[in-house]
Amino acid sequence: MTSLTSVAPVLQLRGISKAFTGVQALNGVSLNLYPGEVHTLMGQNGAGKSTLIKVLTGVHMPDKGQILLEGRAIRPASTLAAQNLGISTVYQEVNLCPNLSVAENIFIGRYPHKAGRIDWRCMSQQASTLLARLQVDIDVERPLASYPLAVQQMVAISRALLGSAKVLILDEPTSSLDDKEVELLFSVLRDLRQQGMAILFVTHFLDQTYAISDRITVMRNGEREGEYACSELSRVDLVNKMVGVPAAAAAAAQPTADVANDTVVAAGAKADGRLPIFLRTLGLGRHGSLAPVDLEVRKGELLGLAGLLGSGRTELARLLFGADKADGGKIAIHGVERQFAGPRDAIAVGIGFCSEDRKHEGAVLDLSVRENMMLALQTRMGILRAIPLKRQQQLAQHYVQALGIKTASIETPVGALSGGNQQKVLLARWLVTEPEMLILDEPTRGIDVRAKQEIMDYVANLCRKGMSILFISSELSEVLRVSDRIVVMRDRKTAGEYPRNALDESSVLQVIAAGASHA
Amino acid sequence: MPSLTLQRPAAAPKTGSLTMFLHHPLFRPVAALVLLLVLDLLLVPGFFHLEIKDGHLYGSLIDILNRAAPLILAALGMTLVIATRGIDISVGAVVAISATVASMLIGGTMVLQDGVPTYVANTPMVWALCAAMGAALLCGAWNGVLVAGLGLQPIVATLILMVAGRGLAQLFTDGQIVTVYYQPYFFLGSGYLFGLPFSLYLVGGVFALTALLMRKTALGLFIQTVGINPVAARLAGLRTALLIFFVYVFCSACAGLSGLIISANIKSADANNAGLLLELDAILAVTLGGTSLAGGKFSLVGSVVGALIIQTLTYTIYSLGLPPEINMVVKSVVVFLVCLSQSAEFKNMWRALRTRANANKGEAA
Numbered sequence: 001m002t003s004l005t006s007v008a009p010v011l012q013l014r015g016i017s018k019a020f021t022g023v024q025a026l027n028g029v030s031l032n033l034y035p036g037e038v039h040t041l042m043g044q045n046g047a048g049k050s051t052l053i054k055v056l057t058g059v060h061m062p063d064k065g066q067i068l069l070e071g072r073a074i075r076p077a078s079t080l081a082a083q084n085l086g087i088s089t090v091y092q093e094v095n096l097c098p099n100l101s102v103a104e105n106i107f108i109g110r111y112p113h114k115a116g117r118i119d120w121r122c123m124s125q126q127a128s129t130l131l132a133r134l135q136v137d138i139d140v141e142r143p144l145a146s147y148p149l150a151v152q153q154m155v156a157i158s159r160a161l162l163g164s165a166k167v168l169i170l171d172e173p174t175s176s177l178d179d180k181e182v183e184l185l186f187s188v189l190r191d192l193r194q195q196g197m198a199i200l201f202v203t204h205f206l207d208q209t210y211a212i213s214d215r216i217t218v219m220r221n222g223e224r225e226g227e228y229a230c231s232e233l234s235r236v237d238l239v240n241k242m243v244g245v246p247a248a249a250a251a252a253a254q255p256t257a258d259v260a261n262d263t264v265v266a267a268g269a270k271a272d273g274r275l276p277i278f279l280r281t282l283g284l285g286r287h288g289s290l291a292p293v294d295l296e297v298r299k300g301e302l303l304g305l306a307g308l309l310g311s312g313r314t315e316l317a318r319l320l321f322g323a324d325k326a327d328g329g330k331i332a333i334h335g336v337e338r339q340f341a342g343p344r345d346a347i348a349v350g351i352g353f354c355s356e357d358r359k360h361e362g363a364v365l366d367l368s369v370r371e372n373m374m375l376a377l378q379t380r381m382g383i384l385r386a387i388p389l390k391r392q393q394q395l396a397q398h399y400v401q402a403l404g405i406k407t408a409s410i411e412t413p414v415g416a417l418s419g420g421n422q423q424k425v426l427l428a429r430w431l432v433t434e435p436e437m438l439i440l441d442e443p444t445r446g447i448d449v450r451a452k453q454e455i456m457d458y459v460a461n462l463c464r465k466g467m468s469i470l471f472i473s474s475e476l477s478e479v480l481r482v483s484d485r486i487v488v489m490r491d492r493k494t495a496g497e498y499p500r501n502a503l504d505e506s507s508v509l510q511v512i513a514a515g516a517s518h519a
Numbered sequence: 520m521p522s523l524t525l526q527r528p529a530a531a532p533k534t535g536s537l538t539m540f541l542h543h544p545l546f547r548p549v550a551a552l553v554l555l556l557v558l559d560l561l562l563v564p565g566f567f568h569l570e571i572k573d574g575h576l577y578g579s580l581i582d583i584l585n586r587a588a589p590l591i592l593a594a595l596g597m598t599l600v601i602a603t604r605g606i607d608i609s610v611g612a613v614v615a616i617s618a619t620v621a622s623m624l625i626g627g628t629m630v631l632q633d634g635v636p637t638y639v640a641n642t643p644m645v646w647a648l649c650a651a652m653g654a655a656l657l658c659g660a661w662n663g664v665l666v667a668g669l670g671l672q673p674i675v676a677t678l679i680l681m682v683a684g685r686g687l688a689q690l691f692t693d694g695q696i697v698t699v700y701y702q703p704y705f706f707l708g709s710g711y712l713f714g715l716p717f718s719l720y721l722v723g724g725v726f727a728l729t730a731l732l733m734r735k736t737a738l739g740l741f742i743q744t745v746g747i748n749p750v751a752a753r754l755a756g757l758r759t760a761l762l763i764f765f766v767y768v769f770c771s772a773c774a775g776l777s778g779l780i781i782s783a784n785i786k787s788a789d790a791n792n793a794g795l796l797l798e799l800d801a802i803l804a805v806t807l808g809g810t811s812l813a814g815g816k817f818s819l820v821g822s823v824v825g826a827l828i829i830q831t832l833t834y835t836i837y838s839l840g841l842p843p844e845i846n847m848v849v850k851s852v853v854v855f856l857v858c859l860s861q862s863a864e865f866k867n868m869w870r871a872l873r874t875r876a877n878a879n880k881g882e883a884a
Contacts, residue, residue, distance in 0.1 A: 321754075323753075323754060342753070343753060343754050343755070343756050344756045344757075344758065347755075347756040353754060355754060360748070360750055360751070361748075361750045361751055361754055362751055362754070363748070363751065364743075364744050364747045364748045364751055364752075365747065365748070366743070366747050366815050366816055367740075367743060367744065367747065371740055371743075371744075374740070375740070375744060375752075375755040375757075376755045376756055378737045378740060378741075379737075379741070379755055379756035379757050380756060381737075382737075383736050383737050383738055383741060384736050384737075385736075385737075386735060386736050386737045387737075429755065
C-alpha cells in the first residue's frame with residue numbers, strides 16, 4: 001500500500017450522526033477511504049457498523065454530517081442512487097435470484113439491449129469477462145443455484161463491479177464461506193486493491209481482518225473509537241478497543257454504576273458453592289452450532305456469558321431454553337433430568353428467556369404493554385384460565401412503575417415505545433411468571449444508557465432475592481461488573497470459567513483474542 | 520382482553536372524542552353500511568318498512584339479515600384464520616360437503632300416517648346434522664394438519680380441499696342434486712322463532728360463543744400474538760401449531776353450519792353450486808370489517824358488518840331492478856375502494872397531495 005497522504009481519499013465521511021426513535025445509532029462518525037486499500041470496519045454487535053453502511057448506501061439518510069465522494073458532497077437517496085454514484089455493496093446474504101442464470105443475475109435490471117431486445121450473447125460475453133477478472137471461469141448460462149456459495153458470492157461481487165464502481169463495500173461477506181472459499185475471495189480482493197479499488201470490509205473475524213486489511217476503523221456504541229494501521233494494532237488491543245478499554249470503562253462509570261456495583265457485590269457474596277444448583281448441563285450441544293457444554297447455574301447467581309459474536313453464547317442460551325433442540329447432552333433442573341421439546345417445557349420448570357432480537361423474537365408490537373406483559377404467564381396458565389382483567393391491570397401497573405417504563409398507558413401498543421422501554425416490557429413479561437432462572441441475551445443492546453442502568457440494577461436486585469440469571473452481553477465491562485461468575489465462550493464452545501474474585505479483565509480479553517486468532 | 524383492544528383505536532390518539540370516533544377501527548365499515556342504508560332509504564320505497572304477519576316479522580331489513588346469515592358465519596370463521604396470517608379458500612367446498620351429507624341422510628320418504636301422506640327422514644335428523652358437522656370438522660382438521668402440521672402455505676393447503684371437496688360432494692350424490700322433502704329440516708333455513716328467522720339465532724349463537732371465547736379465555740390474545748409475531752409467540756411458550764389447527768377447524772365448522780342453512784333454505788343440496796365462491800365473499804367481509812390480511816388484530820363485529828355491507832349491496836342492486844351482472848362490478852369497485860383505503864402507499868400519496876395543495880393555498884394567500 002502506498003503512502004496514504006500522497007493520495008486523496010476517494011470517500012470521506014464527516015461527522016455522520018443518525019438516531020432512531022431515541023437511540024443514537026451513530027454519533028459524529030468520520031471515516032476516510034483511499035483508493036487501493038482494504039479498510040476494515042470492526043465493532044461489536046450494535047456498534048453502528050451496519051447503520052453506517054446503510055447511510056453510505058442510501059438506505060438511511062444521515063441526520064447530520066457529510067459524505068464526500070472524490071471531494072464532492074453526495075446524498076444518496078437509495079441504493080440505486082449510491083450504485084450509480086459508484087458505491088457498490090455486497091451483502092452478508094447473497095441476495096441474487098438462484099433460478100436465473102449467472103449472466104442474468106449480474107445484469108439484472110441492466111440488460112444490454114440491441115434493437116429493442118435483450119442482447120443475450122453480448123450479456124454472456126460480458127459476464128464471462130467480468131468473472132474472468134475475478135479468476136472465476138464458469139458457464140454463465142447455467143442457473144446461479146448450481147454453483148457453490150463462494151461462486152455465488154463472486155457473482156454478487158462482479159455484479160457490484162459492473163459499471164464504474166469506485167468503492168466496494170463488503171458487509172460480512174465471509175460469514176457463510178469456508179476457509180478455502182475465504183482465501184479465494186481474499187485473492188480477488190487483493191487483485192481489486194491492486195487495480196485501485198477502495199474496499200470497505202465489514203467483519204467480526206479477527207483472523208480475516210489481519211489477513212486482508214491495510215487499515216482498521218473500530219466502532220463502539222455508535223462512535224468511531226479510532227482508526228489504526230493494521231500492522232500497528234495487536235489483536236488484544238483490537239479486542240480491547242472493540243469491547244471498551246477496561247480502564248476507560250471504569251473511569252467512565254457513573255456514580256450510579258457504583259451503587260449498582262455495591263448491590264451486586266452483596267449479591268455476589270451470597271453466590272458461593274453452598275447455594276443449591278438450579279440447572280446443570282452435561283455435554284449439552286447441537287451439531288454445527290455448539291460443541292458440548294458442561295454448565296452449572298446456582299440459585300441466586302448471576303452468571304455472565306462473555307465472548308464475541310458467533311462464539312456460541314446465543315446458541316447456548318437457546319438450547320437451555322429449548323428454543324433450539326439439542327442433539328446431545330442432558331439438562332437437569334434441581335437434579336432432575338429434563339427434556340425440552342420446546343420453550344414451553346423450559347417455561348414450565350421456571351426458565352425465562354429474553355431474546356437478543358427484541359423486535360423479531362420478543363415484542364408483539366401491535367399489542368399493548370399489558371398484553372405483552374401477560375403473554376408468558378397466560379401461556380403457562382393455559383388458554384382457558386384467562387387472567388382476570390383486573391389482575392392484569394394490577395400486574396402491568398406494578399411493573400410499569402417498578403421498572404420505570406415510560407408509556408402513555410398500559411394500553412399503549414408496545415410498538416410505540418422506545419427500545420429501552422420495550423426491553424423493560426419484555427423483562428416484565430418474564431418477571432410476572434416469577435421464574436427461577438432468567439436468561440437475558442443482550443438485554444441492554446441498542447438502548448440508552450439510563451435504561452441500561454435501570455435494567456441492570458433491577459436484575460441485580462432480583463438475583464439477591466434468589467433468582468438465577470444468565471447474562472449475555474457483548475460489552476465485556478458490563479459482564480465483568482455485574483457477574484458473580486463468568487464463562488467465556490469462543491469458537492462455539494466454552495473456553496474458561498472465572499469466579500468473580502479471581503477475575504482478571506485482561507485475561508478474559510486474552511482468552512477471547514486467543515480464541516479468535518485460532519479460528 | 521382482546522375484544523377490548525379491538526375496540527381501541529390503533530394509534531391511541533389523545534385528542535378529543537371526535538378524533539377518537541373517526542379513528543375507531545369500526546368507523547369505516549359502519550359508515551359504509553350506514554351510507555348504503557341511507558341510499559336505500561332514498562331509492563328503495565318502503566325499505567325500512569317492517570310488519571308482523573302471522574306473528575313473523577317481515578321487511579327488507581329482516582330479509583337482508585336472513586340472507587346474510589351463511590355469509591356472516593363463514594366470515595366469523597375466516598376472521599380467526601386471517602388473524603393468524605392464514606387464509607381458507609375451501610369454505611365453499613366445505614359448505615357443499617356439509618349440505619350434501621345432511622341432505623342425503625335426511626332426504627325424505629313419503630309414508631302414509633293415519634291416511635295422510637307425510638315425509639319422514641331417512642336418518643334421524645339429529646344424526647344427519649351431526650354427520651354433516653362431523654364431515655365439516657374433518658375437513659377443518661385436514662386443513663389444519665396441512666397448515667399447522669406440515670407447514671404448507673395456507674392458500675395452497677386449502678386449495679387442495681377447495682378442488683377436492685366439491686368433487687367429493689358430487690361423488691356422494693352421483694352428480695345429482697339431492698332434494699330434501701323432510702319438513703322439519705327446512706326450519707333451519709326458513710323457520711321462525713319468536714317472530715324472527717331461526718337462522719338469526721344460529722348466527723347470534725355462534726357470534727356470542729366466539730366473542731365469549733375471545734373475551735373470557737386467552738384465545739383472542741393468543742391468536743393475535745401468533746398473527747403478529749409467530750416467533751415471539753413460540754418463545755413465550757405458545758403452542759402455535761395447535762392454535763393454528765384450531766382456527767382451521769373452527770372455520771370449517773362455521774362453513775359446515777352455513778352449508779346446513781343454505782341447503783335447508785333451498786330444500787336441496789347442489790354439490791356444484793352450494794356456497795360457490797362463498798370463501799371470497801367471506802374474505803371480502805373480513806377485509807371490509809377492517810381486519811388486515813397480514814394477520815394480527817381482528818374484529819368479529821367488523822366482519823359481521825362487512826358481511827352485512829355485501830348483502831345490503833346485493834339487495835340494493837336487485838331491488839333497484841338493475842341486472843345482476845352489475846352486482847359483480849359494483850362489488851369489485853367496493854373491494855377496490857377498501858383496498859385503496861388500506862394501502863399505506865396510497866395514504867402517503869394522498870397526504871403528499873394534500874400538503875402540496877395546502878402549500879399552494881398558502882402561497883396563493
